[in-house]
Amino acid sequence: MIDLKALRDDPARFRDGCARKGVAVDLDRVLALDAQKRQHQTRAQELKAEQNRVAKESGPQIGRLQGQLKSAQGPERDRLAAEIDALKARPAALKAEISDLETRVNAIEPELAALLLTVPQPPDQDVPVGKGSEDNIEIRRWNPPGFDSRAGFAASRGFNPKTHLDLVRDLGLADFERGVKIGGTRHYVLTGDGARLQHAILRYAHDFMVDRHGFTPLTVPVLVREEMMVGTGFFPAGREQAYHIEEVRRGGGYDVFLTGTGEVSLMGFHQDEILDEAALPLKYVTVSTCFRREAGAAGKDTAGLYRIHQFEKVEQVVICRADEAESRAWHARMIGFVEELLQSLGLPYRLLQCCTGDLGVKNADMVDIECFMPGRGEPGPDGRPRGAYGETHSASRLYDYQCRRLNMRYRPGGAGGQGPTVVCHSLNNTVAASPRILIPLLEIHQNADGSVSIPGPLRPFMGGRERLG
């Protein structure tokens, strides 16, 4: 959520942000509602102050007179009762007008709040303007020694690659038919070494963040309340992407939603808290099951392990002080962690600077990381896939947009320090998402004999084996 005061001070900045993100939000309506609300609120407050003043005077008097009333008799008693009634009537006269104004404020509030949630965070000025993913800009790419993603797999390795679908079938690593039988479309079952390989990559990625980079591991709920989805910025925009468990319809107190990323619970962990500045930055990592409806993606990436409804993901978040330079530095660092991880696994990748149209409402900046997948992409003249990069990671920089929604603040000047609280900054990035990451892992490390070499870092989690098949 944006800062309403910032919008009042500089509407042009937010209009420009909407334009660059290609989002249509009626900011004039927001400003108008805000102005009306404050006008009514101010008036109501003035009257309320008057009422309080009157009540403060008459309250103790009433108490005193009522005490006298108990022991009074005859005409004295009547006189006291009348005096009490007169005192009681004074603040009551203001009540109707106040309540009328409050009704008006209450009528404005829901629309204002709902609208405010849809106002996007303006993209940073150094984010290239564009409409969608087609306008994203490659920052750099990395290849392991002896591999050239531009030339392609065959040129680099001397044989034609199988796709991950072939490898998975030939090595018995996944069962799609039965997955669909059990869970429906876009479901799968990892079998045998496939299941084991997934555990290996998740465990490696998790330990990598904890042991090498000092992140605190958390296990988190994947079934969360709506407030968490709103607070983290996934709702209302992404409501259609989340599975919705309608507990209220069954007599429960509230509905819950399945999270599409561990980010939701990692960020929600400190919702409504005033954090100790000395504890910042908070660095959390989790491995969680992620659920996505993939609404609107019908017919897209229907085959294989690329786009499915349920997967496992190691996710990293950082919550830091409200400082742009610090935010930017963490963003770079969090991307660096992933580069280090991918390089240790020998997976070619590239970094993409996402353009303004691809950021989503909550991000000021986003960098995607794509791994090279030899079995992906349009077929070449020989009918085989040319190989293509596919998104495996996404690193977001949100400033205070998410933490404002979550009401996560800290007090500058240390614990118990003076001065106003400040909304924290937050960032997040994938560490590894599986089974999607298995696609490049299998395809890149396949051998001419149909086997797949296991990268060194994963071997401890695979019983020490060096290859599959």
Added chain:
RNA sequence: GGAGCGGUGGCCGAGUGGUUGAAGGCGCCGGAUUGCUAAUCCGGUAGGCGGGAUAUUUCCUGCCUCGAGGGUUCGAAUCCCUCCUGCUCCGCCA
């Protein structure tokens, strides 16, 4: 699922209708004292939202908030209702 007890400021914890937005403690900040440190003493220290002044530093002022929302009342942290939530016991169970 049944029964009971709770939810108060950064933290702990008093408070059952009228100067209580809230005792006390911890923590923290400022000051005093102490030849360092510890200890001691004094003072300060909730958040949100408005309005005004002003050197973008800061000051003044009002309203709201004692889990959330509604109600009773002239007046609610305190009484009533609903919901959320924590703990304990029983039942069931991975």
